[in-house]
């Protein structure tokens with residue numbers, strides 16, 4: 001994968017997903033379409049599933065859905081719970097809150113353990129919350145909160161969740177394949193991710209891993225489900241097929257991207273992300289920005305969020321970066337929309353792109369302050 005680091009991109013796409021995808025991976029989508037119920041697709045599906053399991057570091061079942069990440073977030077609720085069940089959602093931002101919104105749409109009772117934006121999940125509070133709510137069946141957490149740039153410590157959280165034998169559900173949409181997230185070692189029952197993030201693949205596919213314990217929850221779950229019913233995925237997978245028409249082109253891209261990640265080796269991919277994140281954070285601090293996470297130790301390795309000075313507007317900075325310098329970054333979400341900038345650095349980021357980003361930011365801020 002590393003060999004595709006490019007200094008020649010015309011746009012510096014620094015969103016926290018979708019990420020820039022090299023032409024060799026993109027072009028896979030132009031292959032002629034094939035029968036998704038035939039042998040060739042069966043081979044592709046099995047191959048991609050095996051490679052995804054390697055990166056998820058799991059022997060659990062794993063399924064590929066044709067959807068964005070929110071589809072598998074919904075699957076992680078509808079497949080394992082029943083109406084009136086209680087769950088704990090430990091949320092540090094916008095995407096954590098999405099679990100609550102989905103669960104409430106299904107009439108699941110949510111115990112909201114919310115932390116202030118910029119903080120990570122406090123494990124003492126989590127344990128207290130579990131003790132106070134003995135009826136809770138599951139804990140839902142976001143590994144990497146893309147709305148704030150905070151990365152939670154999954155190994156600490158795992159110790160607590162497993163101590164109380166609760167179902168452990170993790171949104172790894174913006175973390176898996178970029179930072180270590182070993183499903184089996186961390187005893188994660190359900191882990192989800194989506195193709196447009198560290199997988200260096202176009203949007204359109206999402207992934208969900210399911211442990212034996214999660215299957216036991218599934219057996220007694222009575223929430224309505226159809227498109228995302230994992231039993232359908234399981235039954236069809238036995239025949240080497242997906243239950244519904246898949247995004248065949250994206251699957252070809254994914255297959256190629258997975259080969260490149262595995263060829264580079266995951267420890268090297270993680271190390272590359274760590275180095276890029278450190279470099280971007282350090283440069284942003286050097287040019288006068290303050291990190292949004294309240295402690296650099298839980299700053300994300302896949303995106304960095306920074307506060308902007310009171311007198312400046314995120315909208316104007318973002319527009320200038322795009323119109324004058326071809327650099328695309330994001331504002332905050334919800335009530336953070338005019339308070340922070342979010343810069344994605346998952347997937348491939350070259351040194352030249354980091355310099356281009358920083359120089360453009362300096363110029364955009366100078367003009368902004370004039």
Ligand SMILES: Cc1ncc(COP(=O)(O)O)c(C=O)c1O
Nearest residue numbers: 068069070095144146173174194
């Ligand atoms: C942590 C996290 N969860 C959920 C989502 C939602 O995924 P999607 O937009 O693919 O539905 C995102 C997307 O940015 C995310 O970063």
